Amino acid sequence: MSRSPAAASRGRLARGSLSPETILDAAERVAADGIDALTIRAVAAELGASTMALYRHFPTKDVLVDALLDRVLARFAPPAGTDDWLHDLTGCAVAHRDLLVRHPWAVVPLISHPTPGLGAVRVGEVVLAALDRGGVRGDAAVAAFSGIIALNYGWSAFATSKDAARFGDGTSAGLGDLLAALPAEQFPHTVRVASAMAGYGSDAHYTWVLGQLLTGLASRAALQP
The missing domain is CATH 1.10.10 (Arc Repressor Mutant, subunit A)
Structure with a gap:
């Protein structure tokens, strides 16, 4: 360079x-x-x-990269807490994903450099605190935290790789037309959702998936003694 x-x-x-x-x-x-x-x-x-x-x-370069990634995670800025733990948990998840969106170059190395610095620990502390308030603790809390983080990293890595193939409105360039042209007798379900596939990996889809994940988590927490 x-x-x-x-x-x-x-x-x-x-x-x-x-x-x-x-x-x-x-x-x-x-x-x-x-x-x-x-x-x-x-x-x-x-x-x-x-x-x-x-x-x-x-x-070493690895030491530099670890410090740089920790610096990025230190910018995690969740919204102010409320008396609704699920609302706060949603805000934490969205804030973490927004951080990844602002630093697309950091997504892959964050996955491949899992050693947590204080920035990563702080993200976990805020999320675990929200889960604790909802009665989700211990192994369940770790699993829930892992699921949210995995969703964000996976979604962000996927979205970053598709950015170059998107239109200005955020839809995937030509994907719907490509899928709609497939033989319906071989791929009936894919052809049926071809138009929706134009938004594959979109912010709207992320919001829906996150909502389903957290709604299921809240339902399970409500059943805890």
């Missing part, structure tokens, strides 16, 4: 002038082009610094 115009205009930084936050700022700019673009060398070029200057703060 070539240095950005801003980096080129700054020139090489003075020795000892780098801080972890400065490096992470640059790493995030580099990662915006895709996580594969993120290397120590690319970040050093963005800063106009030597790679050795970065290694003093982040000895």
Whole structure:
């Protein structure tokens, strides 16, 4: 990756002038082009610094990536709590997904770098607190939390991969027409929902699936002694 115009205009930084936050700022700019673009060398070029200057703060790329992902998760901003635990749980799930939507480059590495930093722990703490208020605790709480997180990561990874093939209204480009043209005698159910498939992976579908998941969770919680 070539240095950005801003980096080129700054020139090489003075020795000892780098801080972890400065490096992470640059790493995030580099990662915006895709996580594969993120290397120590690319970040050093963005800063106009030597790679050795970065290694003093982040000895390996994995350490840098973990710090960057923790920084992203630290931006998790759930809505203010209410007296309705299910409403709050929904708000937490949506806020987490919104965070992933704003940082599409982070979705895959968050899945492949599961070691939690404090940012990840805080997400879990807020979600588990809402579940606790609904009487969902222990193994059930861990399973519910895992399900919500898995839904968000899976949905976000899928949606990110489809972004390039979407129209401005968020529908999948040509998918409905493609499926409608299939032989109905072989794929009757697919052809029947071909028009709805234009919204495959849409925000509306996410909202529906999340609602079903949490409604089922609430029903099960209501049966607990």
